[in-house]
Amino acid sequence: MMIYLDSAATAPMSKEAIDAYVETATNAFGNTQSLHDAGSLAADYLASCRKLWGQFLNVRQDGIYFTGNASEANQLAIRSLLKGRPGHCRSIVSTQLEHASVLSALHELEREGYEINYVPVDRFGLVDMEIYEQSVNEQTALVVMQLVNSEMGAVQPVEQCAQIARRFGVPLHSDIVQGFGKLPVDIGLWGVASAVCSAHKIGGPKGVGIAYLDPSIHWQSVYEGTTHQGGFRAGTIDVPGIVSATIAAKHAVAEQPESFEHARKLQEYLLEHLPDGVTATGDIKSKSPFIHGLVLPHVEGQWMMLACNRAQIAISTGTACKIGYGEAMSAMLAMGVESDAAKKFIRISFHRETSTQDIDRFLEVVEHSLVEFTPSL
Structure with missing residues:
Protein backbone atom coordinates (compact mmCIF):
# COMPACT_ATOMS: atom_id res chain seq x y z
CA MET A 1 0.00 0.00 0.00
CA ALA A 11 -6.31 14.64 0.21
CA PRO A 12 -8.06 11.24 0.23
CA MET A 13 -11.84 11.59 0.23
CA SER A 14 -13.44 10.83 3.59
CA LYS A 15 -16.06 8.10 3.87
CA GLU A 16 -18.58 10.68 5.11
CA ALA A 17 -18.03 12.82 2.01
CA ILE A 18 -18.40 9.83 -0.33
CA ASP A 19 -21.60 8.69 1.42
CA ALA A 20 -23.00 12.25 1.24
CA TYR A 21 -22.28 12.41 -2.50
CA VAL A 22 -24.03 9.10 -3.22
CA GLU A 23 -27.06 9.97 -1.09
CA THR A 24 -27.47 13.43 -2.65
CA ALA A 25 -26.93 12.21 -6.21
CA THR A 26 -29.65 9.61 -5.58
CA ASN A 27 -32.19 11.84 -3.86
CA ALA A 28 -31.54 15.41 -5.08
CA PHE A 29 -30.64 15.05 -8.75
CA GLY A 30 -32.77 17.98 -9.91
CA ASN A 31 -31.53 21.23 -11.46
CA THR A 32 -31.64 24.04 -8.87
CA GLN A 33 -33.04 26.38 -11.55
CA SER A 34 -36.02 24.12 -12.31
CA LEU A 35 -39.38 25.12 -10.85
CA HIS A 36 -40.72 21.61 -10.19
CA ASP A 37 -40.34 19.73 -6.90
CA ALA A 38 -37.12 17.93 -7.93
CA GLY A 39 -35.54 21.31 -8.65
CA SER A 40 -36.84 22.80 -5.40
CA LEU A 41 -35.40 19.89 -3.39
CA ALA A 42 -31.97 20.43 -5.00
CA ALA A 43 -32.24 24.17 -4.31
CA ASP A 44 -33.02 23.43 -0.64
CA TYR A 45 -29.90 21.28 -0.35
CA LEU A 46 -27.86 24.09 -1.93
CA ALA A 47 -29.30 26.70 0.45
CA SER A 48 -28.39 24.51 3.45
CA CYS A 49 -24.81 24.18 2.18
CA ARG A 50 -24.52 27.93 1.64
CA LYS A 51 -25.74 28.55 5.19
CA LEU A 52 -23.17 26.10 6.62
CA TRP A 53 -20.27 27.62 4.66
CA GLY A 54 -21.30 31.03 5.99
CA GLN A 55 -20.95 29.58 9.49
CA PHE A 56 -17.61 27.87 8.75
CA LEU A 57 -16.10 31.16 7.56
CA ASN A 58 -18.08 33.47 9.90
CA VAL A 59 -19.51 35.44 6.97
CA ARG A 60 -22.90 36.20 5.42
CA GLN A 61 -24.28 33.19 3.57
CA ASP A 62 -25.45 35.34 0.66
CA GLY A 63 -21.76 35.93 -0.15
CA ILE A 64 -21.05 32.20 -0.72
CA TYR A 65 -20.66 30.87 -4.28
CA PHE A 66 -19.67 27.47 -5.67
CA THR A 67 -17.36 26.89 -8.63
CA GLY A 68 -15.72 24.00 -10.51
CA ASN A 69 -12.47 24.33 -8.52
CA ALA A 70 -10.49 26.78 -6.40
CA SER A 71 -8.37 27.91 -9.38
CA GLU A 72 -11.52 29.08 -11.14
CA ALA A 73 -12.81 30.62 -7.89
CA ASN A 74 -9.58 32.62 -7.50
CA GLN A 75 -9.76 34.00 -11.02
CA LEU A 76 -13.49 34.80 -10.85
CA ALA A 77 -13.23 36.48 -7.44
CA ILE A 78 -10.24 38.61 -8.48
CA ARG A 79 -11.81 39.72 -11.76
CA SER A 80 -15.28 40.27 -10.25
CA LEU A 81 -13.82 42.55 -7.56
CA LEU A 82 -11.69 44.45 -10.08
CA LYS A 83 -14.70 45.09 -12.34
CA GLY A 84 -16.39 46.75 -9.38
CA ARG A 85 -13.47 49.06 -8.54
CA PRO A 86 -13.13 52.70 -9.70
CA GLY A 87 -11.46 53.13 -13.10
CA HIS A 88 -8.49 55.09 -11.74
CA CYS A 89 -7.45 52.22 -9.42
CA ARG A 90 -5.02 50.30 -11.62
CA SER A 91 -2.49 48.75 -9.25
CA ILE A 92 -2.61 45.33 -7.54
CA VAL A 93 -0.48 44.39 -4.53
CA SER A 94 0.57 40.76 -4.04
CA THR A 95 3.61 38.45 -3.61
CA GLN A 96 5.45 35.92 -5.78
CA LEU A 97 4.31 33.11 -3.46
CA GLU A 98 0.73 32.94 -4.72
CA HIS A 99 -0.80 29.83 -6.24
CA ALA A 100 -0.38 29.28 -9.98
CA SER A 101 -4.02 30.21 -10.66
CA VAL A 102 -3.49 33.62 -9.05
CA LEU A 103 -0.11 34.28 -10.64
CA SER A 104 -1.60 33.45 -14.06
CA ALA A 105 -4.45 35.89 -13.47
CA LEU A 106 -2.00 38.59 -12.36
CA HIS A 107 0.15 38.10 -15.47
CA GLU A 108 -2.97 38.45 -17.64
CA LEU A 109 -4.05 41.57 -15.78
CA GLU A 110 -0.60 43.08 -16.23
CA ARG A 111 -0.98 42.64 -19.99
CA GLU A 112 -4.34 44.39 -19.69
CA GLY A 113 -2.73 47.46 -18.16
CA TYR A 114 -2.70 46.82 -14.42
CA GLU A 115 0.48 47.49 -12.47
CA ILE A 116 1.36 44.49 -10.28
CA ASN A 117 3.42 45.32 -7.18
CA TYR A 118 5.00 42.16 -5.82
CA VAL A 119 5.96 42.78 -2.20
CA PRO A 120 9.22 40.99 -1.26
CA VAL A 121 9.32 38.16 1.27
CA ASP A 122 12.06 37.13 3.68
CA ARG A 123 14.00 33.84 3.68
CA PHE A 124 11.08 32.17 5.49
CA GLY A 125 8.55 33.33 2.89
CA LEU A 126 6.95 35.97 5.13
CA VAL A 127 5.83 39.22 3.53
CA ASP A 128 7.79 42.40 4.37
CA MET A 129 5.08 44.32 6.20
CA GLU A 130 6.90 47.65 6.07
CA ILE A 131 7.11 47.54 2.26
CA TYR A 132 3.57 46.15 2.05
CA GLU A 133 2.23 49.11 4.02
CA GLN A 134 4.06 51.53 1.70
CA SER A 135 2.67 49.74 -1.39
CA VAL A 136 -1.04 50.15 -0.61
CA ASN A 137 -2.65 53.52 -1.38
CA GLU A 138 -5.69 55.22 -2.95
CA GLN A 139 -4.66 53.98 -6.41
CA THR A 140 -4.64 50.33 -5.33
CA ALA A 141 -7.44 48.32 -6.91
CA LEU A 142 -6.92 45.10 -4.97
CA VAL A 143 -4.63 43.28 -2.54
CA VAL A 144 -4.15 39.55 -3.16
CA MET A 145 -2.61 37.71 -0.20
CA GLN A 146 -2.57 33.93 0.16
CA LEU A 147 -3.01 32.60 3.71
CA VAL A 148 -0.75 29.52 3.50
CA ASN A 149 1.88 29.01 0.82
CA SER A 150 1.58 25.71 -1.05
CA GLU A 151 5.31 24.99 -1.19
CA MET A 152 6.74 25.43 2.30
CA GLY A 153 3.70 26.42 4.37
CA ALA A 154 4.53 30.05 5.18
CA VAL A 155 1.51 31.70 6.88
CA GLN A 156 0.93 35.34 5.97
CA PRO A 157 -0.61 37.88 8.41
CA VAL A 158 -3.79 38.19 6.33
CA GLU A 159 -5.79 39.92 9.06
CA GLN A 160 -3.13 42.62 9.49
CA CYS A 161 -2.84 43.04 5.71
CA ALA A 162 -6.63 43.42 5.41
CA GLN A 163 -6.69 46.08 8.15
CA ILE A 164 -4.05 48.13 6.32
CA ALA A 165 -5.88 47.77 2.99
CA ARG A 166 -9.18 48.89 4.55
CA ARG A 167 -7.63 52.23 5.57
CA PHE A 168 -7.65 53.07 1.85
CA GLY A 169 -10.94 51.31 1.08
CA VAL A 170 -9.05 48.56 -0.78
CA PRO A 171 -10.52 45.02 -0.78
CA LEU A 172 -8.26 42.06 -0.01
CA HIS A 173 -8.65 38.68 -1.70
CA SER A 174 -7.18 35.63 0.06
CA ASP A 175 -6.62 32.11 -1.23
CA ILE A 176 -7.15 30.14 2.00
CA VAL A 177 -7.06 26.70 0.32
CA GLN A 178 -4.13 25.33 2.34
CA GLY A 179 -5.35 26.90 5.59
CA PHE A 180 -9.08 26.16 5.84
CA GLY A 181 -9.77 23.13 8.04
CA LYS A 182 -6.14 23.07 9.18
CA LEU A 183 -5.53 26.44 10.88
CA PRO A 184 -8.04 28.64 12.74
CA VAL A 185 -9.78 30.72 10.04
CA ASP A 186 -12.23 33.60 10.64
CA ILE A 187 -12.80 35.55 7.43
CA GLY A 188 -15.50 37.73 9.00
CA LEU A 189 -13.25 38.82 11.87
CA TRP A 190 -10.29 39.40 9.55
CA GLY A 191 -12.25 41.73 7.28
CA VAL A 192 -11.27 39.93 4.08
CA ALA A 193 -13.31 40.98 1.03
CA SER A 194 -13.10 37.63 -0.75
CA ALA A 195 -11.71 34.18 -0.03
CA VAL A 196 -11.44 30.83 -1.76
CA CYS A 197 -11.48 27.24 -0.44
CA SER A 198 -11.07 23.87 -2.17
CA ALA A 199 -13.07 20.74 -1.31
CA HIS A 200 -10.47 18.18 -2.31
CA LYS A 201 -7.83 19.53 0.09
CA ILE A 202 -10.01 18.63 3.10
CA GLY A 203 -11.37 15.20 2.20
CA GLY A 204 -14.09 16.35 -0.19
CA PRO A 205 -14.49 15.71 -3.93
CA LYS A 206 -12.46 17.23 -6.74
CA GLY A 207 -14.38 19.67 -8.91
CA VAL A 208 -15.79 21.89 -6.14
CA GLY A 209 -14.39 25.31 -5.26
CA ILE A 210 -15.94 27.63 -2.68
CA ALA A 211 -15.76 31.41 -3.07
CA TYR A 212 -16.83 34.14 -0.68
CA LEU A 213 -17.41 37.73 -1.79
CA ASP A 214 -18.46 40.24 0.86
CA PRO A 215 -22.00 41.29 -0.22
CA SER A 216 -21.37 44.81 1.09
CA ILE A 217 -18.57 45.31 -1.47
CA HIS A 218 -19.39 46.24 -5.06
CA TRP A 219 -18.41 43.65 -7.67
CA GLN A 220 -19.53 42.92 -11.22
CA SER A 221 -20.08 39.64 -13.00
CA VAL A 222 -17.37 38.39 -15.33
CA TYR A 223 -20.08 36.69 -17.42
CA GLU A 224 -22.64 39.07 -18.90
CA GLY A 225 -26.18 37.75 -18.73
CA THR A 226 -25.45 34.92 -16.31
CA THR A 227 -28.37 34.08 -14.02
CA HIS A 228 -26.85 31.26 -11.96
CA GLN A 229 -25.54 32.19 -8.51
CA GLY A 230 -26.32 35.88 -8.84
CA GLY A 231 -24.21 36.08 -11.99
CA PHE A 232 -20.99 34.98 -10.31
CA ARG A 233 -20.60 31.77 -12.32
CA ALA A 234 -22.42 30.27 -15.28
CA GLY A 235 -23.52 26.64 -15.40
CA THR A 236 -25.73 24.07 -13.72
CA ILE A 237 -24.79 23.66 -10.07
CA ASP A 238 -23.27 20.35 -8.93
CA VAL A 239 -25.41 19.79 -5.83
CA PRO A 240 -24.04 16.30 -4.91
CA GLY A 241 -20.48 17.62 -5.13
CA ILE A 242 -21.32 20.67 -3.03
CA VAL A 243 -23.09 18.61 -0.34
CA SER A 244 -20.12 16.23 -0.24
CA ALA A 245 -17.73 19.21 0.06
CA THR A 246 -19.84 20.70 2.86
CA ILE A 247 -19.87 17.45 4.87
CA ALA A 248 -16.08 17.19 4.45
CA ALA A 249 -15.72 20.82 5.63
CA LYS A 250 -17.98 20.21 8.63
CA HIS A 251 -15.69 17.39 9.80
CA ALA A 252 -12.50 19.33 8.99
CA VAL A 253 -13.64 22.36 11.01
CA ALA A 254 -14.77 20.22 13.95
Whole structure:
Protein backbone atom coordinates (compact mmCIF):
# COMPACT_ATOMS: atom_id res chain seq x y z
CA MET A 1 0.00 0.00 0.00
CA MET A 2 1.33 3.45 -0.95
CA ILE A 3 2.44 5.85 1.77
CA TYR A 4 0.75 9.12 0.84
CA LEU A 5 2.71 12.27 1.73
CA ASP A 6 1.19 14.64 -0.86
CA SER A 7 -2.01 15.89 0.74
CA ALA A 8 -1.28 19.50 -0.24
CA ALA A 9 -1.91 18.34 -3.82
CA THR A 10 -5.08 16.45 -2.89
CA ALA A 11 -6.31 14.64 0.21
CA PRO A 12 -8.06 11.24 0.23
CA MET A 13 -11.84 11.59 0.23
CA SER A 14 -13.44 10.83 3.59
CA LYS A 15 -16.06 8.10 3.87
CA GLU A 16 -18.58 10.68 5.11
CA ALA A 17 -18.03 12.82 2.01
CA ILE A 18 -18.40 9.83 -0.33
CA ASP A 19 -21.60 8.69 1.42
CA ALA A 20 -23.00 12.25 1.24
CA TYR A 21 -22.28 12.41 -2.50
CA VAL A 22 -24.03 9.10 -3.22
CA GLU A 23 -27.06 9.97 -1.09
CA THR A 24 -27.47 13.43 -2.65
CA ALA A 25 -26.93 12.21 -6.21
CA THR A 26 -29.65 9.61 -5.58
CA ASN A 27 -32.19 11.84 -3.86
CA ALA A 28 -31.54 15.41 -5.08
CA PHE A 29 -30.64 15.05 -8.75
CA GLY A 30 -32.77 17.98 -9.91
CA ASN A 31 -31.53 21.23 -11.46
CA THR A 32 -31.64 24.04 -8.87
CA GLN A 33 -33.04 26.38 -11.55
CA SER A 34 -36.02 24.12 -12.31
CA LEU A 35 -39.38 25.12 -10.85
CA HIS A 36 -40.72 21.61 -10.19
CA ASP A 37 -40.34 19.73 -6.90
CA ALA A 38 -37.12 17.93 -7.93
CA GLY A 39 -35.54 21.31 -8.65
CA SER A 40 -36.84 22.80 -5.40
CA LEU A 41 -35.40 19.89 -3.39
CA ALA A 42 -31.97 20.43 -5.00
CA ALA A 43 -32.24 24.17 -4.31
CA ASP A 44 -33.02 23.43 -0.64
CA TYR A 45 -29.90 21.28 -0.35
CA LEU A 46 -27.86 24.09 -1.93
CA ALA A 47 -29.30 26.70 0.45
CA SER A 48 -28.39 24.51 3.45
CA CYS A 49 -24.81 24.18 2.18
CA ARG A 50 -24.52 27.93 1.64
CA LYS A 51 -25.74 28.55 5.19
CA LEU A 52 -23.17 26.10 6.62
CA TRP A 53 -20.27 27.62 4.66
CA GLY A 54 -21.30 31.03 5.99
CA GLN A 55 -20.95 29.58 9.49
CA PHE A 56 -17.61 27.87 8.75
CA LEU A 57 -16.10 31.16 7.56
CA ASN A 58 -18.08 33.47 9.90
CA VAL A 59 -19.51 35.44 6.97
CA ARG A 60 -22.90 36.20 5.42
CA GLN A 61 -24.28 33.19 3.57
CA ASP A 62 -25.45 35.34 0.66
CA GLY A 63 -21.76 35.93 -0.15
CA ILE A 64 -21.05 32.20 -0.72
CA TYR A 65 -20.66 30.87 -4.28
CA PHE A 66 -19.67 27.47 -5.67
CA THR A 67 -17.36 26.89 -8.63
CA GLY A 68 -15.72 24.00 -10.51
CA ASN A 69 -12.47 24.33 -8.52
CA ALA A 70 -10.49 26.78 -6.40
CA SER A 71 -8.37 27.91 -9.38
CA GLU A 72 -11.52 29.08 -11.14
CA ALA A 73 -12.81 30.62 -7.89
CA ASN A 74 -9.58 32.62 -7.50
CA GLN A 75 -9.76 34.00 -11.02
CA LEU A 76 -13.49 34.80 -10.85
CA ALA A 77 -13.23 36.48 -7.44
CA ILE A 78 -10.24 38.61 -8.48
CA ARG A 79 -11.81 39.72 -11.76
CA SER A 80 -15.28 40.27 -10.25
CA LEU A 81 -13.82 42.55 -7.56
CA LEU A 82 -11.69 44.45 -10.08
CA LYS A 83 -14.70 45.09 -12.34
CA GLY A 84 -16.39 46.75 -9.38
CA ARG A 85 -13.47 49.06 -8.54
CA PRO A 86 -13.13 52.70 -9.70
CA GLY A 87 -11.46 53.13 -13.10
CA HIS A 88 -8.49 55.09 -11.74
CA CYS A 89 -7.45 52.22 -9.42
CA ARG A 90 -5.02 50.30 -11.62
CA SER A 91 -2.49 48.75 -9.25
CA ILE A 92 -2.61 45.33 -7.54
CA VAL A 93 -0.48 44.39 -4.53
CA SER A 94 0.57 40.76 -4.04
CA THR A 95 3.61 38.45 -3.61
CA GLN A 96 5.45 35.92 -5.78
CA LEU A 97 4.31 33.11 -3.46
CA GLU A 98 0.73 32.94 -4.72
CA HIS A 99 -0.80 29.83 -6.24
CA ALA A 100 -0.38 29.28 -9.98
CA SER A 101 -4.02 30.21 -10.66
CA VAL A 102 -3.49 33.62 -9.05
CA LEU A 103 -0.11 34.28 -10.64
CA SER A 104 -1.60 33.45 -14.06
CA ALA A 105 -4.45 35.89 -13.47
CA LEU A 106 -2.00 38.59 -12.36
CA HIS A 107 0.15 38.10 -15.47
CA GLU A 108 -2.97 38.45 -17.64
CA LEU A 109 -4.05 41.57 -15.78
CA GLU A 110 -0.60 43.08 -16.23
CA ARG A 111 -0.98 42.64 -19.99
CA GLU A 112 -4.34 44.39 -19.69
CA GLY A 113 -2.73 47.46 -18.16
CA TYR A 114 -2.70 46.82 -14.42
CA GLU A 115 0.48 47.49 -12.47
CA ILE A 116 1.36 44.49 -10.28
CA ASN A 117 3.42 45.32 -7.18
CA TYR A 118 5.00 42.16 -5.82
CA VAL A 119 5.96 42.78 -2.20
CA PRO A 120 9.22 40.99 -1.26
CA VAL A 121 9.32 38.16 1.27
CA ASP A 122 12.06 37.13 3.68
CA ARG A 123 14.00 33.84 3.68
CA PHE A 124 11.08 32.17 5.49
CA GLY A 125 8.55 33.33 2.89
CA LEU A 126 6.95 35.97 5.13
CA VAL A 127 5.83 39.22 3.53
CA ASP A 128 7.79 42.40 4.37
CA MET A 129 5.08 44.32 6.20
CA GLU A 130 6.90 47.65 6.07
CA ILE A 131 7.11 47.54 2.26
CA TYR A 132 3.57 46.15 2.05
CA GLU A 133 2.23 49.11 4.02
CA GLN A 134 4.06 51.53 1.70
CA SER A 135 2.67 49.74 -1.39
CA VAL A 136 -1.04 50.15 -0.61
CA ASN A 137 -2.65 53.52 -1.38
CA GLU A 138 -5.69 55.22 -2.95
CA GLN A 139 -4.66 53.98 -6.41
CA THR A 140 -4.64 50.33 -5.33
CA ALA A 141 -7.44 48.32 -6.91
CA LEU A 142 -6.92 45.10 -4.97
CA VAL A 143 -4.63 43.28 -2.54
CA VAL A 144 -4.15 39.55 -3.16
CA MET A 145 -2.61 37.71 -0.20
CA GLN A 146 -2.57 33.93 0.16
CA LEU A 147 -3.01 32.60 3.71
CA VAL A 148 -0.75 29.52 3.50
CA ASN A 149 1.88 29.01 0.82
CA SER A 150 1.58 25.71 -1.05
CA GLU A 151 5.31 24.99 -1.19
CA MET A 152 6.74 25.43 2.30
CA GLY A 153 3.70 26.42 4.37
CA ALA A 154 4.53 30.05 5.18
CA VAL A 155 1.51 31.70 6.88
CA GLN A 156 0.93 35.34 5.97
CA PRO A 157 -0.61 37.88 8.41
CA VAL A 158 -3.79 38.19 6.33
CA GLU A 159 -5.79 39.92 9.06
CA GLN A 160 -3.13 42.62 9.49
CA CYS A 161 -2.84 43.04 5.71
CA ALA A 162 -6.63 43.42 5.41
CA GLN A 163 -6.69 46.08 8.15
CA ILE A 164 -4.05 48.13 6.32
CA ALA A 165 -5.88 47.77 2.99
CA ARG A 166 -9.18 48.89 4.55
CA ARG A 167 -7.63 52.23 5.57
CA PHE A 168 -7.65 53.07 1.85
CA GLY A 169 -10.94 51.31 1.08
CA VAL A 170 -9.05 48.56 -0.78
CA PRO A 171 -10.52 45.02 -0.78
CA LEU A 172 -8.26 42.06 -0.01
CA HIS A 173 -8.65 38.68 -1.70
CA SER A 174 -7.18 35.63 0.06
CA ASP A 175 -6.62 32.11 -1.23
CA ILE A 176 -7.15 30.14 2.00
CA VAL A 177 -7.06 26.70 0.32
CA GLN A 178 -4.13 25.33 2.34
CA GLY A 179 -5.35 26.90 5.59
CA PHE A 180 -9.08 26.16 5.84
CA GLY A 181 -9.77 23.13 8.04
CA LYS A 182 -6.14 23.07 9.18
CA LEU A 183 -5.53 26.44 10.88
CA PRO A 184 -8.04 28.64 12.74
CA VAL A 185 -9.78 30.72 10.04
CA ASP A 186 -12.23 33.60 10.64
CA ILE A 187 -12.80 35.55 7.43
CA GLY A 188 -15.50 37.73 9.00
CA LEU A 189 -13.25 38.82 11.87
CA TRP A 190 -10.29 39.40 9.55
CA GLY A 191 -12.25 41.73 7.28
CA VAL A 192 -11.27 39.93 4.08
CA ALA A 193 -13.31 40.98 1.03
CA SER A 194 -13.10 37.63 -0.75
CA ALA A 195 -11.71 34.18 -0.03
CA VAL A 196 -11.44 30.83 -1.76
CA CYS A 197 -11.48 27.24 -0.44
CA SER A 198 -11.07 23.87 -2.17
CA ALA A 199 -13.07 20.74 -1.31
CA HIS A 200 -10.47 18.18 -2.31
CA LYS A 201 -7.83 19.53 0.09
CA ILE A 202 -10.01 18.63 3.10
CA GLY A 203 -11.37 15.20 2.20
CA GLY A 204 -14.09 16.35 -0.19
CA PRO A 205 -14.49 15.71 -3.93
CA LYS A 206 -12.46 17.23 -6.74
CA GLY A 207 -14.38 19.67 -8.91
CA VAL A 208 -15.79 21.89 -6.14
CA GLY A 209 -14.39 25.31 -5.26
CA ILE A 210 -15.94 27.63 -2.68
CA ALA A 211 -15.76 31.41 -3.07
CA TYR A 212 -16.83 34.14 -0.68
CA LEU A 213 -17.41 37.73 -1.79
CA ASP A 214 -18.46 40.24 0.86
CA PRO A 215 -22.00 41.29 -0.22
CA SER A 216 -21.37 44.81 1.09
CA ILE A 217 -18.57 45.31 -1.47
CA HIS A 218 -19.39 46.24 -5.06
CA TRP A 219 -18.41 43.65 -7.67
CA GLN A 220 -19.53 42.92 -11.22
CA SER A 221 -20.08 39.64 -13.00
CA VAL A 222 -17.37 38.39 -15.33
CA TYR A 223 -20.08 36.69 -17.42
CA GLU A 224 -22.64 39.07 -18.90
CA GLY A 225 -26.18 37.75 -18.73
CA THR A 226 -25.45 34.92 -16.31
CA THR A 227 -28.37 34.08 -14.02
CA HIS A 228 -26.85 31.26 -11.96
CA GLN A 229 -25.54 32.19 -8.51
CA GLY A 230 -26.32 35.88 -8.84
CA GLY A 231 -24.21 36.08 -11.99
CA PHE A 232 -20.99 34.98 -10.31
CA ARG A 233 -20.60 31.77 -12.32
CA ALA A 234 -22.42 30.27 -15.28
CA GLY A 235 -23.52 26.64 -15.40
CA THR A 236 -25.73 24.07 -13.72
CA ILE A 237 -24.79 23.66 -10.07
CA ASP A 238 -23.27 20.35 -8.93
CA VAL A 239 -25.41 19.79 -5.83
CA PRO A 240 -24.04 16.30 -4.91
CA GLY A 241 -20.48 17.62 -5.13
CA ILE A 242 -21.32 20.67 -3.03
CA VAL A 243 -23.09 18.61 -0.34
CA SER A 244 -20.12 16.23 -0.24
CA ALA A 245 -17.73 19.21 0.06
CA THR A 246 -19.84 20.70 2.86
CA ILE A 247 -19.87 17.45 4.87
CA ALA A 248 -16.08 17.19 4.45
CA ALA A 249 -15.72 20.82 5.63
CA LYS A 250 -17.98 20.21 8.63
CA HIS A 251 -15.69 17.39 9.80
CA ALA A 252 -12.50 19.33 8.99
CA VAL A 253 -13.64 22.36 11.01
CA ALA A 254 -14.77 20.22 13.95
CA GLU A 255 -11.48 18.30 13.97
CA GLN A 256 -9.22 21.28 13.19
CA PRO A 257 -7.57 21.68 16.64
CA GLU A 258 -6.90 17.94 16.86
CA SER A 259 -5.62 17.79 13.26
CA PHE A 260 -3.30 20.73 13.88
CA GLU A 261 -1.82 19.12 16.98
CA HIS A 262 -1.31 15.84 15.10
CA ALA A 263 0.48 17.67 12.27
CA ARG A 264 2.57 19.66 14.75
CA LYS A 265 3.82 16.45 16.39
CA LEU A 266 4.61 14.94 12.99
CA GLN A 267 6.51 18.11 12.06
CA GLU A 268 8.53 17.89 15.27
CA TYR A 269 9.33 14.24 14.57
CA LEU A 270 10.33 14.96 10.96
CA LEU A 271 12.70 17.77 11.90
CA GLU A 272 14.33 15.72 14.66
CA HIS A 273 15.09 12.90 12.24
CA LEU A 274 16.08 14.73 9.03
CA PRO A 275 19.21 13.20 7.44
CA ASP A 276 22.40 15.27 7.48
CA GLY A 277 22.45 17.86 4.73
CA VAL A 278 18.68 18.01 4.24
CA THR A 279 17.32 21.44 5.25
CA ALA A 280 13.74 22.45 6.00
CA THR A 281 12.40 25.72 4.59
CA GLY A 282 10.13 28.16 6.42
CA ASP A 283 9.91 29.44 9.97
CA ILE A 284 8.99 26.49 12.17
CA LYS A 285 7.47 28.79 14.80
CA SER A 286 4.91 30.33 12.45
CA LYS A 287 4.46 28.07 9.39
CA SER A 288 1.76 25.49 8.77
CA PRO A 289 2.85 22.10 10.18
CA PHE A 290 0.99 20.32 7.36
CA ILE A 291 3.39 21.35 4.56
CA HIS A 292 7.16 20.84 4.47
CA GLY A 293 9.55 22.07 1.82
CA LEU A 294 12.87 20.25 2.02
CA VAL A 295 16.07 21.07 0.14
CA LEU A 296 18.37 18.12 -0.59
CA PRO A 297 22.18 18.42 -0.49
CA HIS A 298 23.21 16.94 -3.87
CA VAL A 299 20.20 15.21 -5.45
CA GLU A 300 17.60 16.93 -7.63
CA GLY A 301 14.05 16.94 -6.30
CA GLN A 302 12.63 15.29 -9.42
CA TRP A 303 15.01 12.35 -9.01
CA MET A 304 14.09 11.94 -5.33
CA MET A 305 10.39 12.06 -6.13
CA LEU A 306 10.86 9.20 -8.61
CA ALA A 307 12.97 7.23 -6.10
CA CYS A 308 10.22 7.59 -3.51
CA ASN A 309 7.58 6.57 -6.03
CA ARG A 310 9.51 3.36 -6.76
CA ALA A 311 9.38 2.69 -3.02
CA GLN A 312 5.59 3.34 -3.06
CA ILE A 313 5.84 6.72 -1.31
CA ALA A 314 4.01 9.70 -2.82
CA ILE A 315 5.78 13.07 -2.47
CA SER A 316 6.09 16.02 -4.84
CA THR A 317 8.46 18.65 -6.13
CA GLY A 318 5.86 21.37 -5.58
CA THR A 319 2.24 22.19 -6.29
CA ALA A 320 0.55 19.78 -8.71
CA CYS A 321 -1.15 22.70 -10.49
CA LYS A 322 2.09 23.82 -12.09
CA ILE A 323 4.43 20.84 -12.28
CA GLY A 324 6.94 21.47 -15.04
CA TYR A 325 6.51 25.25 -14.85
CA GLY A 326 8.61 25.83 -11.75
CA GLU A 327 6.20 27.33 -9.22
CA ALA A 328 8.33 25.88 -6.43
CA MET A 329 11.35 27.38 -8.18
CA SER A 330 9.76 30.87 -8.32
CA ALA A 331 8.78 30.61 -4.64
CA MET A 332 12.28 29.57 -3.64
CA LEU A 333 13.89 32.34 -5.70
CA ALA A 334 11.54 34.89 -4.10
CA MET A 335 12.83 33.70 -0.72
CA GLY A 336 16.44 34.23 -1.83
CA VAL A 337 17.32 30.58 -2.48
CA GLU A 338 19.83 30.06 -5.31
CA SER A 339 18.38 28.40 -8.41
CA ASP A 340 20.72 25.41 -8.09
CA ALA A 341 19.46 24.73 -4.55
CA ALA A 342 15.85 25.29 -5.66
CA LYS A 343 16.19 22.39 -8.12
CA LYS A 344 16.87 20.14 -5.12
CA PHE A 345 13.50 20.98 -3.54
CA ILE A 346 10.90 18.39 -2.54
CA ARG A 347 7.64 18.78 -0.66
CA ILE A 348 5.85 16.44 1.71
CA SER A 349 2.47 17.17 3.26
CA PHE A 350 0.38 15.45 5.90
CA HIS A 351 -3.24 14.40 6.43
CA ARG A 352 -5.04 12.92 9.41
CA GLU A 353 -3.92 9.34 8.67
CA THR A 354 -0.20 10.18 8.34
CA SER A 355 1.92 8.40 10.97
CA THR A 356 5.49 8.58 12.28
CA GLN A 357 6.01 5.17 10.64
CA ASP A 358 5.22 6.79 7.28
CA ILE A 359 7.84 9.46 7.98
CA ASP A 360 10.37 6.81 9.03
CA ARG A 361 9.93 4.96 5.74
CA PHE A 362 10.23 8.21 3.75
CA LEU A 363 13.42 9.22 5.57
CA GLU A 364 14.84 5.74 5.03
CA VAL A 365 14.45 6.12 1.27
CA VAL A 366 15.89 9.65 1.32
CA GLU A 367 18.90 8.59 3.39
CA HIS A 368 19.59 5.57 1.19
CA SER A 369 19.31 7.67 -1.98
CA LEU A 370 21.64 10.37 -0.65
CA VAL A 371 24.28 7.77 0.30
CA GLU A 372 23.91 6.00 -3.03
CA PHE A 373 24.52 9.25 -4.92
CA THR A 374 27.12 10.87 -2.70
CA PRO A 375 29.52 12.71 -5.05
CA SER A 376 33.01 11.16 -5.13
CA LEU A 377 35.83 13.36 -3.91
